[in-house]
Amino acid sequence: MTESRQMSSSVRVRFAPSPTGYLHVGGARTALFNWLFARHHRGAMILRIEDTDAERNKPELVEGIIEGLRWLGVDWDEGPFYQSQRTELYRAAAKKCLANGSAFLCYCPADKYAGGDYAEPAQDEEPKAGGPRRVTRCSCRDGKPSTPGAKPAIRFKVPVGGTTQFADAVFGEREFSNDEIEDFVLLRSGKGDEEFGQSMYQLGAVVDDIGMGITHVIRGADHLSNTPKQVLLYRALGAQPPVFGHVPLILGRDKTRLSKRHGATDVNMYRAEGFLPEAFRNFLALLGWSPGGDEEFLRTKDLIQRFSLEGVSRTNAVFDRPKLEWFNTQYLQRLPIEDLLPEVGNELKRSGLWKPEWAAGVPPGPDGRDHAWLARTVDLLRPRIRLLPDFSTWARAFFSDDFTRDATAKDKFWKDPKVPELLAKLADALGILKEWNHDACDHSTRAVAEAAGVKAALLINATRVAIVGQAVAPPLFDTMVVLGQQRVVRRLEEAASGAAKA
């Protein structure tokens, strides 16, 4: 942590996803923490694709991961780098370890090794009274190939006895007994005529973190137990380990690791559903991190300003969708309208409802609608919006004349047989209005209701269905104002005849 202060002008962090799946919310949170840390310290963010497992790796998934990061607003200064293209670097590092005695050629078949069939007490080891060691130490590490003639892999030669320690910015000082650390594989054995195969995770990560000058490794706590291996590797390669910061995991409602059966775990699904990226970011940032006080509505600039590894929690956090939805509605309502408009614009474009004259700085369309109209309309609509697509579905009648009236809304508010006649009368009354504003519409509507001897609420509710097709909408007279006199009158006339037929 002292390091972080000293190095603050040259902080370098990375996000290193593996393209074996989409961008998971856990990965997204890790990416976000790295990014917030980098931006807070005015450091560099690096994107590295860890695709060293040709078997599981699906190159086409990289696109989705990058798309997800972009949507999240997480950008990077260097990369993406692909580990599959850096194989020579890892082979050279593995050979260096071989040369300096910190690694050995292992001839054991993978399945036999993992099963412990080749386990033998390493030299120098004294049998412990407490019981046998649990990790395999095969004879290859002492220069006695267990399976002569087989293609070897390169394993790290973990020291016998002693401990390996490191300081974690989140979990504090950690110490692991070397006798619990297995002789992990650095380089896979070669296939066909190649001498060696691709790098394994530990080697690739460490070689790149050294090579890319990473100062802080911020990653999931599932790597806490891997860290001593990496620290050993740093030393073997003659490098100083970085500052580690392990962040707790994200769990599902049942406290098990978040997975598909908990619902959407793919960040791109939240984008598709129509969450606002900034709201999603705010929600994610508060999962396992706290600025210390009680504030929760923290816009990205606040997040960057306040983020620190000291505020990261050590407890796994449950992904709570209702809270995410709450954040989304908060952003929908509290964002300065001009910050919200681009998102709404994208949604309207996606659904084909967008009109070019609604862009800023463009003259109004033939119906008089322009950017200012859009801003007023969105502002009116937003307290009732939950997700972006609601603008094009629920609020469709505000942006298009091609809308339908909801059947249950009609059942509910057009039940009274007087409705068609009332709507027709209202159309007439509103049609002759010289002034088109909230109060004029209000007075006119209440006058029609009074003249007909019905409660204003009856007419108001029926009118809402007539002009926007929904049982739920913003206050009626405000709605009339943004819709405009001509549209309101036309829709009332339309509805009057339609309601009569029904």
Place this chain on the structure above:
RNA sequence: GGCGCUAUGGUGCAACGGUUAGCACGCGGCCCUUUCAAGGCCGAAAUACGGGUUCGAUUCCCGUUAGCGCUACCA
């Protein structure tokens, strides 16, 4: 099984030896009201358990329990 990490209402976080244990989501009620939201007010709801240390433990230590992680020629 071994090793490790964690433990405050249902959920996310505060309180970093002394508070009537605070905030938010969700839940219930009331107010507002033209539908539905939003908003305002009120309420129910927590320090896992057992030992220590201390004048005093949510907070420090040990144990138990539970959850999670690692234990691959996956990352």
